[in-house]
Amino acid sequence: MKKILILIIMSFISHINAQSIVPWTEQNGTLGLGYPVPIPVDTPEAFDGFRTYDGLFSKHQSLAFTNDYITGHIVGQTRNNRDIWAYILSDEDNTTKYGIKEGAMLINGNIHAREWQTPEVMTGIMELLDANSADLSLHQYLLENTSIVVIPVNNVDGLLQTQRYPEQNVFTTSIGVRDGRMRRKNMLDVDENLSTFDDYLLGVDLNRNNNPYWASSNSSSFSPQSIVYHGPSSQSEPETQARITAAHLVDDDQIRIYTDVHSYSKVHFSVRTDNSARTTLMHNLLQDFSNHHVAFPANKYYQDSPSGPGSGIGSTDEYFALTYEVPSWTLEVEPGGGAGTEYGGFGNDGHDGFILPESHIKRVREQLSQTFMVAWYEQSGPPSITNLKIVENESTTGVKDTLIDDLSWDIQGDGSRVLYHNEVRSLIIGNTYRLIIGFDKPMRVRNEQGAIAHLQGQGGYDLDPNVTLSIGNDVINGVSGSWVNEKNESIISYNYYKDDTYVLEFTIPENITFDDNVSLSISIDVADMVGQKLDANPATVVTWANGQWQNYENDSGENSLLGGSDNSYLFTVKASDENDLPITVLATGLYFDPTRSGEGFSYELLSESKIWLQWFTYDNSGKQRWYSALGSYKANTIYIENLSQGSGGIFGNQFDSENISYSDFGSLEIIFTSPVDDGNGNLVYSAKALFKDVNGKKLRTEFKQITRVLGALPSIIIPPPSVTESKSALISGSWYNQNRSGEGYIIEVLVDNTAVVLWYTYDLDGNLMWLLDSGGTVTVDGDKINLDFDSLVVTEGGVFGAAFNADDVNRTPWGELHFSLSCSKKTGTLNYTSSINGFGSGEYSIVQLTHPLIDSSYNCDQ
Ligand SMILES: [Zn+2]
Numbered sequence: 015m016k017k018i019l020i021l022i023i024m025s026f027i028s029h030i031n032a033q034s035i036v037p038w039t040e041q042n043g044t045l046g047l048g049y050p051v052p053i054p055v056d057t058p059e060a061f062d063g064f065r066t067y068d069g070l071f072s073k074h075q076s077l078a079f080t081n082d083y084i085t086g087h088i089v090g091q092t093r094n095n096r097d098i099w100a101y102i103l104s105d106e107d108n109t110t111k112y113g114i115k116e117g118a119m120l121i122n123g124n125i126h127a128r129e130w131q132t133p134e135v136m137t138g139i140m141e142l143l144d145a146n147s148a149d150l151s152l153h154q155y156l157l158e159n160t161s162i163v164v165i166p167v168n169n170v171d172g173l174l175q176t177q178r179y180p181e182q183n184v185f186t187t188s189i190g191v192r193d194g195r196m197r198r199k200n201m202l203d204v205d206e207n208l209s210t211f212d213d214y215l216l217g218v219d220l221n222r223n224n225n226p227y228w229a230s231s232n233s234s235s236f237s238p239q240s241i242v243y244h245g246p247s248s249q250s251e252p253e254t255q256a257r258i259t260a261a262h263l264v265d266d267d268q269i270r271i272y273t274d275v276h277s278y279s280k281v282h283f284s285v286r287t288d289n290s291a292r293t294t295l296m297h298n299l300l301q302d303f304s305n306h307h308v309a310f311p312a313n314k315y316y317q318d319s320p321s322g323p324g325s326g327i328g329s330t331d332e333y334f335a336l337t338y339e340v341p342s343w344t345l346e347v348e349p350g351g352g353a354g355t356e357y358g359g360f361g362n363d364g365h366d367g368f369i370l371p372e373s374h375i376k377r378v379r380e381q382l383s384q385t386f387m388v389a390w391y392e393q394s395g396p397p398s399i400t401n402l403k404i405v406e407n408e409s410t411t412g413v414k415d416t417l418i419d420d421l422s423w424d425i426q427g428d429g430s431r432v433l434y435h436n437e438v439r440s441l442i443i444g445n446t447y448r449l450i451i452g453f454d455k456p457m458r459v460r461n462e463q464g465a466i467a468h469l470q471g472q473g474g475y476d477l478d479p480n481v482t483l484s485i486g487n488d489v490i491n492g493v494s495g496s497w498v499n500e501k502n503e504s505i506i507s508y509n510y511y512k513d514d515t516y517v518l519e520f521t522i523p524e525n526i527t528f529d530d531n532v533s534l535s536i537s538i539d540v541a542d543m544v545g546q547k548l549d550a551n552p553a554t555v556v557t558w559a560n561g562q563w564q565n566y567e568n569d570s571g572e573n574s575l576l577g578g579s580d581n582s583y584l585f586t587v588k589a590s591d592e593n594d595l596p597i598t599v600l601a602t603g604l605y606f607d608p609t610r611s612g613e614g615f616s617y618e619l620l621s622e623s624k625i626w627l628q629w630f631t632y633d634n635s636g637k638q639r640w641y642s643a644l645g646s647y648k649a650n651t652i653y654i655e656n657l658s659q660g661s662g663g664i665f666g667n668q669f670d671s672e673n674i675s676y677s678d679f680g681s682l683e684i685i686f687t688s689p690v691d692d693g694n695g696n697l698v699y700s701a702k703a704l705f706k707d708v709n710g711k712k713l714r715t716e717f718k719q720i721t722r723v724l725g726a727l728p729s730i731i732i733p734p735p736s737v738t739e740s741k742s743a744l745i746s747g748s749w750y751n752q753n754r755s756g757e758g759y760i761i762e763v764l765v766d767n768t769a770v771v772l773w774y775t776y777d778l779d780g781n782l783m784w785l786l787d788s789g790g791t792v793t794v795d796g797d798k799i800n801l802d803f804d805s806l807v808v809t810e811g812g813v814f815g816a817a818f819n820a821d822d823v824n825r826t827p828w829g830e831l832h833f834s835l836s837c838s839k840k841t842g843t844l845n846y847t848s849s850i851n852g853f854g855s856g857e858y859s860i861v862q863l864t865h866p867l868i869d870s871s872y873n874c875d876q
Pocket of ligand 1: 129276278
């Protein structure tokens with residue numbers, strides 16, 4: 015009886031274990047979904063549905079082709095020799111805008127073939143960053159200050175197999191659904207034909223193939239037919255090796271976060287280790303992630319379900335958690351445990367959770383992508399102050415908006431920062447000032463009405479910084495301010511991204527206890543969009559190591575998990591400004607750094623606020639360079655947002671202005687300081703210039719005026735001009751030939767009635783070239799002014815930037831240049847003869863392009 019029963023049961027099992035190909039269906043049935051079975055569409059463009067691998071791949075490739083921030087890298091081949099790609103989303107350099115090595119964010123998609131949600135989310139991340147790569151806010155910040163490494167499809171062979179059979183899989187009663195649409199593993203020893211049943215259970219679970227816990231638990235198996243087969247050895251699979259190669263696209267010390275994106279169950283399977291700091295920070299990070307995501311209208315909450323430390327299953331997140339000691343987890347994309355029922359489906363077979371309805375993928379793709387930006391913003395690092403400025407609102411000297419303090423944390427060669435402080439003059443009791451505070455990341459977002467708001471799902475911090483200004487024990491009350499989302503050529507302007515800068519107004523009270531050594535101290539307490547407080551000591555740069563931020567000081571100056579407030583700033587305060595002289599941008603002329611003879615600036619003040627500036631310098635190999643820009647000035651400060659560098663010109667007849675193009679070179683800020691008596695009763699003004707290249711690298715120089723242009727404003731004394739002076743002064747400015755836009759001549763007639771010319775052009779090979787003669791003679795004949803320059807020189811040998819040495823500059827005689835210009839018509843001619851082979855001689859008609867502000871007592875009619 016017993017025996018018979020066993021026989022009957024055994025024959026029943028063999029019967030029901032027979033494999034058959036069973037389709038998923040919309041209608042009710044064994045594999046009835048209750049919603050349409052998604053069929054991938056061969057298109058690169060995102061839509062309300064799933065794309066084929068080819069569609070996704072061509073999208074990735076076209077993004078890499080069209081967006082300079084996206085580059086593709088082949089990081090290995092699959093079992094079936096298909097390329098596995100990783101994409102780096104970042105700018106070209108490896109450093110932030112402030113010279114710090116970028117943190118890297120790693121994300122892996124579609125390691126399990128059937129989890130179609132994941133390559134869509136990976137692609138959504140790339141699409142989101144592409145669409146917002148010039149937003150001057152969160153996304154552009156991430157692209158320019160971090161390196162994001164995306165592997166959209168790790169298991170290419172597997173995904174292709176699932177898409178070959180989008181509705182079908184092999185079904186047995188005891189095992190359930192496998193292969194076809196429900197393939198999980200890679201294609202080791204598997205053919206691509208679903209109806210050959212001898213291999214349909216094979217393949218390696220790539221998420222059990224990893225160090226350090228490979229083959230150490232019951233959650234993986236030595237059986238090649240197991241759904242969790244861990245492979246013949248640790249990291250045996252080429253897909254595993256490709257992921258490790260992708261991680262090596264950045265340096266080990268850059269990696270700050272890893273996510274392996276799976277579906278489904280709407281959970282963070284985070285990896286715990288014995289490092290409690292890492293546990294705390296990862297918990298905060300996942301909380302910020304989930305709080306952001308649940309705040310979308312769909313209200314999807316991702317629960318953290320951490321592992322216990324010290325053991326594992328051979329998954330990829332364990333590898334990254336333990337190799338790099340960074341937040342590392344497996345994200346199981348929705349649905350939650352209810353699988354298809356979460357979308358109104360039948361839920362007949364729990365595997366339907368892998369089949370997200372087409373009507374939901376757009377939302378999942380777009381909103382999870384946005385939530386990843388939050389996690390990466392957090393792991394880009396806690397905020398720190400980069401610069402402060404103080405501007406006078408009014409002063410008794412009569413010049414508004416004088417910049418009196420300029421502070422900045424400059425990165426040094428050894429990786430630390432030093433606080434640069436240009437104190438133009440002291441604060442005065444009773445005066446009102448604006449304090450501008452710059453941060454190294456965008457600190458706030460705005461709502462649709464343009465008002466500062468908490469980042470979605472985040473809170474627990476004040477929207478305004480708490481800035482405490484105190485003099486001794488007296489705290490200055492009534493301080494209020496606003497975030498800055500405007501970029502313009504003025505002091506009240508953000509650094510690189512909207513709302514990375516805050517400005518507030520304060521008045522030094524009249525009633526403070528005053529003694530000679532009184533100073534104003536400033537303490538700043540603020541958190542970034544995800545609630546991370548400031549690095550209290552910016553002198554030591556925050557990095558990530560050993561599972562937490564390093565050099566992230568709190569108020570006591572100790573390394574911490576949560577940071578503190580920055581109290582690094584002191585300013586001198588005086589009782590009165592009665593001896594202060596007004597400080598303004600000096601008049602049109604030539605300027606140079608006495609320690610950098612052989613290069614210099616020329617600028618013209620064109621109006622009350624506009625300036626035309628040229629910088630005559632060198633490249634890194636000693637060749638001449640000139641840069642020009644139209645900028646702004648106010649009080650004692652010149653702002654140039656974009657210096658541009660021309661290219662495409664050539665000397666002589668071959669020149670064609672159609673070939674000239676311009677590229678951005680960087681920004682320039684020039685601050686004039688208080689004049690110093692030279693001992694002979696002459697006031698000597700100097701200025702401090704800060705050049706930042708397009709990547710934010712700084713060069714500081716200090717310069718003095720070399721030439722004073724006749725009649726130029728502002729001027730302290732305008733002597734009544736002679737007839738000759740009256741006319742010749744008006745030809746100072748920029749001149750050019752209208753058919754040769756892209757080269758020109760800067761002419762300055764000086765107070766001693768000599769003239770200077772700077773000819774900015776190209777050499778015979780098309781390199782930038784500039785020629786200088788500072789000893790021109792001026793003769794006036796009626797309306798005609800003749801300038802004769804007999805000894806133009808060309809220079810070479812200087813080096814751009816800190817390595818410049820004036821002794822390296824060689825000056826070679828170039829030839830002669832003569833002008834005959836009409837004062838009233840603003841037109842004229844020039845001719846030149848070069849003593850250098852090839853340049854020959856020539857003649858052009860020219861017109862005046864710009865003329866500097868000249869006192870009105872100078873005119874052509876005398
Ligand atoms: Zn998975």
